[in-house]
Amino acid sequence: MAEPPLAVRRRSRLGSAPKRSRPPAGPSAACSPLALKRANTGGEGVPAQRPYCNDSEEDMFGDYNSFCEDDSLLAQVLDTEHTRPRDAETDVKAAGEFVLEGLPSGIDQRKQDNSSASETGVICGGDTEHGFQTPENDPLDNKEDLGDSLLDELPSSQLLYFAEMRQPSTGSERSAGTKKIDMSKCSSLDKIWRASSPCPDSEHKNRSTEFSSDLKSDSCKNTSLKDHLKNALTENAKAQTLKVSKTKQLKEAILSEEICVARKAIGSSSVDIGPFYGLPSKVKDLFWQLRGIETLYEWQHDCLTLECLQQRKNLIYSLPTSGGKTLVAEILILQELLCMQKDVLMILPYVAIVQEKVWGLSNFGIELGFLVEEYAGSKGRFPPIKRRCKKSLYIATIEKGHMLVNSLIETDRIGDLGLVVVDELHMLGEGSRGATLEMTLAKILYTSKSTHIVGMSATLNNVGDLQKFLQAEYYTKNFRPVELKEYIKIRDTIYEVDSKAENGFTFSRLLNFKYSSNLKKADPDHIIALVTEVIPKYSCLIFCPTKKNCENVASMVCKYLNKEFRSHREKEKQDLIKDLKNIGNGSICPVLKQTIPFGVAYHHSGLTNDERKSIEEAYSRGVLCLLACTATLAAGVNLPARRVILRAPYVANDFLKKNQYKQMIGRAGRAGIDNAGESILIVQEKDKHLVQDLVTSPLENCYSNLLPEFTKIAVTQEEVYNFLCHTLLGVQQQLLSKEKSLSELVKDGLESLIEKGLLTVKIMEKDQNSKTALAITRLGKAAYKGSIDLSYCNLLYKELKKGLEGLVLESSLHLLYLATPYDMVSNCSPNWMIYLRQFNQLSAAEQTVADMVGVPESFIAKKASGQAIRKNVDSASVNRLYLTFILYTLLKETNIWSVSEKFNLSRGYVQNLLTSAASFASCVLHFCEQELEEFWVYKALLTELTKHLTYCVKTELIPLMEVAGVLEARAKQLYNAGYKTLAHLANANPETLVKTIEHLSRRQAKQIVSSAKMLLTEKAEALQEEVELLLKVPTDIPGTS
Ligand SMILES: Nc1ncnc2c1ncn2[C@@H]1O[C@H](COP(=O)(O)OP(=O)(O)OP(=O)(O)O)[C@@H](O)[C@H]1O
């Protein structure tokens, strides 16, 4: 075997380290709603924690490297996987080429049974994107006779789905899930469009005929729709330049008139609220063109027409995974932006999901004339720029959403926010991030009566508490467009999860496989048998408890896969390998190199963002058919998966929680991508009873994580108390804090803040009555603005102050130290030899930095040579400086691969450090910026540093990487192809991009162009606003009246 992957080497080293304890709240756990250290959530065990999160990174349940104690069965499994393949490899070599005996390989099956493909209606293998057939009698044929350009807009996974829908089939041949879809296509959904289409206004009637909004009528209309869509797309293509054509002006005039009418209709709060839920019919067209969504589900219509929404009441809605919750939220957002003319904040759990959404909604922004602004990592302005005409949709992570709300409250602009949408509302119960979310929502509720809150989730239980907290109505429906069948596997038996059965499962079938004795040893859990039932024809995800386990599973499966798997989409797999090599500047992880030819890969936080993106894209296109992943892929993602396998009912060491389980299995059978889905949980006999509880128990409750926090809104102790009464903690106080009442908690909390110098008490004299009031100190305000965790804001102040006495500016090292995130320090264990080597490479001036921050050279040297140390040196400073060295090397070399090798760390870890540092640097910048005048010098320095950390690439690539979704590898390609500025990208022709940039699909090209256009518009608007402000004649010029 080739040299073990760096990532694996590092992981084994980390694996031996003690399991991470709960991390301190990230700096952007914003003015620290101090996390309440509850021992369990809903009696289901300690909530798994994310390792560090300056901003939401992707692993949902943690970044564990090891999950088993030596004596656990899982440890043995892990061990078997780790060691057996090697034994087996020897066996393979001894016995010549090993072929999996008698396994129902997807390829073999496909060969034997061509009809099965058409029976289930799935186009497999080959060129699915061009493999459409339009059977004459297909009832769907006319309306789905899409133009090529229209199809190009759709995700390729959805193309596959459309192709499938077009296969000739009889009712009996279809699966239950398909039947459901068909039924819905012919029934009430039809009415929904029709009902929503007509507009009382005659102009709208004309327009709606012109745009043929009833997509399902006769073929004549279909032709006109097709023509219209083609025209619209041609128009879009033409509109690449910033010149305003007459047609465009006309279109805009029509659109703005429609918006105007819709706004009036909404204003009059009539039940009929316009052509498309109060929105121009263009919106409906856009959902079709950009998402392939033609009709709303019945529940979506019901939900959108709820009376409480018309009365602008808050709403929580809950539907199973893949129920289509996002579309409802998006329509509500568009109503708010276009009809109510208010800004909107959308809060999503992770950076990657925010970026995906920015990317996905930029097109809508360009077409409908609003701005989409990204608030994630170090991106986002506080307070946001006040726009003259256009409204803004802020798409934010939990942390940045909190900062944004803080800044709007601070500047008295919170009323500008008409709507706040929270996706994955159950995150309220997740540690310090949940506390931050709770604080954000509580502040909005307290300060702005006109801001409307809408939250959604698939996994809520104690909705009553949440409703009370959010003063919200509740809508729920047990609807999943694609049926999801749940199974568990014990030994070689598959049981179906059945809530009606006594113990929760009923026998389904015996697993059909024939294993050699070697294979039995290597794969005791029959993973290969389970995956080869579906791949490569369909896609499959295997959730594994740890990162290491993902890699082992991927390798093990490939060792025993039939050789024919290699020939499936061979060229595209080679391209993917080439792509990954480019990303790694010539290096590729040996595990991926070995597995990708079989269409298999792993996916976890040890990969760099670029690698992750490439792998996800290849998987959605069907080039890869199996991903072994951690919970990274569990929440909110829309990837194809006919089957989801849970390799064990564990996330790291912890037994799976019900909502984790539901989120993971919910990735199977996504609407619009697949027409069936199933999950199989692999269970060991010893865990059988726990799993019975898991599948039969209700979802966990969502509990507040908030401890009393000083507030910027209330000024007296009573007001603070009052404020807290309106939080989820207030609702659940008797349950969560039995020993202390809420007022005692408030008193303690305030005392601790006063002690920390963040609050002071003032006596207010009013009408001869004196009253004590709380006042926030400068430090308190700075911590609030920077969203600095209160547990280390004093330390940060002290260190920045000390820096003023002699900041070493020969290089960025000293400044970097000050921006190195505190919350990663406790998890860092330096390699002393590397530490010393790095220290020795510093210039004399740089070496003095170490001394200044309290890490003497002698300490590092002694540690490296293994000598005893008598001197007391603060280990936090030592660790922090080590992290600074990594960051410093990264900024110099801008190559994650070589730096991770230098420091013997996984590239994912290095990338996470960089992302955290960028985010923390921006927090420190906001900390210094306004309140603490003594830190004026840091403003300029940290602005630049944040930018460098955010992109960590050669300066010339930065303008391209500002565009959502353009990562380093893509930026390099674009730059080399001559697209050197944002304007180049915004005015690029997507067709030319596809031709000149390798591995860029038409859909991606269009998204890049629209994101670039959005960013350019946003920047131009900001400058125009500045100009206007500058030229505005003051009304109070002395001497003029
Ligand atoms: N009316 C519709 N017609 C066809 N497809 C739809 C419709 N509504 C949503 N979809 C598609 O269904 C898929 C799943 O929708 P969505 O992501 O909103 O699910 P969700 O309810 O948010 O699930 P999760 O809880 O897992 O995040 C998406 O691909 C979306 O485009």
Ligand SMILES: [Mg+2]
């Ligand atoms: Mg969702």
